[in-house]
Amino acid sequence: MHLLIPAAGMGRRMGSDRNKLLLTLLGKPLLAWTLLAAEAATEVTQIGIIGQPGDQTDIQAILADLALTKAVQLIPGGATRQESVYNGLQALPSTAERVLIHDGARCLATSQLFDRCAEHLRDCPGLIAAIPVKDTIKVVDESDIIQDTPDRRRLWAAQTPQGFEVSLLKQCHDQGRKLNWDVTDDAALFERCGLPVQIVAGEETNLKVTTPMDLAIAEFILRQRLAASHHS
Ligand SMILES: Nc1ccn([C@@H]2O[C@H](COP(=O)(O)OP(=O)(O)OP(=O)(O)O)[C@@H](O)[C@H]2O)c(=O)n1
Numbered sequence: 001m002h003l004l005i006p007a008a009g010m011g012r013r014m015g016s017d018r019n020k021l022l023l024t025l026l027g028k029p030l031l032a033w034t035l036l037a038a039e040a041a042t043e044v045t046q047i048g049i050i051g052q053p054g055d056q057t058d059i060q061a062i063l064a065d066l067a068l069t070k071a072v073q074l075i076p077g078g079a080t081r082q083e084s085v086y087n088g089l090q091a092l093p094s095t096a097e098r099v100l101i102h103d104g105a106r107c108l109a110t111s112q113l114f115d116r117c118a119e120h121l122r123d124c125p126g127l128i129a130a131i132p133v134k135d136t137i138k139v140v141d142e143s144d145i146i147q148d149t150p151d152r153r154r155l156w157a158a159q160t161p162q163g164f165e166v167s168l169l170k171q172c173h174d175q176g177r178k179l180n181w182d183v184t185d186d187a188a189l190f191e192r193c194g195l196p197v198q199i200v201a202g203e204e205t206n207l208k209v210t211t212p213m214d215l216a217i218a219e220f221i222l223r224q225r226l227a228a229s230h231h232s
C-alpha cells in the first residue's frame with residue numbers, strides 16, 4: 001500500500017530555525033525515525049515524502065543514509081498540510097486504490113500501527129488511528145466561560161496514520177478546495193462529505209512532535225524503547 005508522509009511544515013510551534021523534521025532525535029533526524037517505521041511495516045510498499053523544495057537536499061541526505069529498500073518518491077509540499085496532502089494524492093499512480101497518510105512529525109508510530117491500519121483499510125473506506133481522551137474536556141465561549149463538558153466516552157484524540165480509498169479522498173479534497181474548507185486532518189474532509197471514518201486503536205506513544213517539550217518526551221520514549229529492545 002502507498003504511504004504519503006506530509007513533511008513540508010515549518011515547525012513554527014517548535015520555534016527552531018528549520019523544519020522540525022530535520023532536527024535530531026537520538027542521533028537521527030525526526031523524519032528518519034518515521035521512515036524507519038514505514039520501512040519496517042510489511043503492508044507499506046511505496047513511500048511518498050511530501051517536502052518543501054528548500055528541504056530537498058536534507059531529505060535526500062536522510063534517504064542516502066537510511067538506504068531504504070522501499071521505493072521512495074519526493075513530492076513538493078504546499079502552504080498548508082491540507083495542500084501538501086492534496087499534492088501527494090495527485091502524485092499517486094492511477095493504480096493506487098488505497099492510501100495511508102502519516103505525519104512525518106509522528107516519528108514514534110510503530111510499524112505494527114501502520115500494518116494494523118492497512119489491514120483495517122481493506123474493510124472500510126476511511127479510518128484514523130486515535131486514542132481515547134484521558135482528560136475531562138471543556139467547551140468554552142469567547143470569554144473563557146465553560147459552556148459544556150462533553151461525555152469523555154465519546155471523545156478520541158486523532159492521530160495518524162489515516163487511511164482512505166484514494167478516489168473518495170480525492171473527491172473530498174476537491175470539494176474542500178471548492179468550498180474553502182480549512183481542516184487539520186483528512187478525516188475532517190471525509191466527515192464533511194458525509195462519509196464514514198472508522199477509529200482504529202492508536203498508540204499513546206504516537207505523539208506529534210510539535211513543541212520543544214514534545215521533543216524531550218519523544219527522546220525519553222525512544223530511549224526506553226531502544227533500551228528494551230537491547231535487553232530482549
Ligand atoms: N504546509 C505543510 C504543513 C505541515 N505539513 C506536515 O504536516 C504534519 C503535521 O503538521 P504540524 O505538526 O502542524 O507541523 P508544522 O506545520 O511543521 O508545525 P507548526 O504548525 O508548528 O508550524 C507535519 O509532519 C508537517 O511537516 C506539511 O506537510 N505541509
Ligand SMILES: C[C@](O)(CO)[C@H](O)COP(=O)(O)O
Binds near residue numbers: 081103184185186
Ligand atoms: C493530522 C493530525 O496529526 C491529527 O492529530 C493533526 O490534526 C495535524 O495538525 P495539528 O494542527 O498540528 O493538530
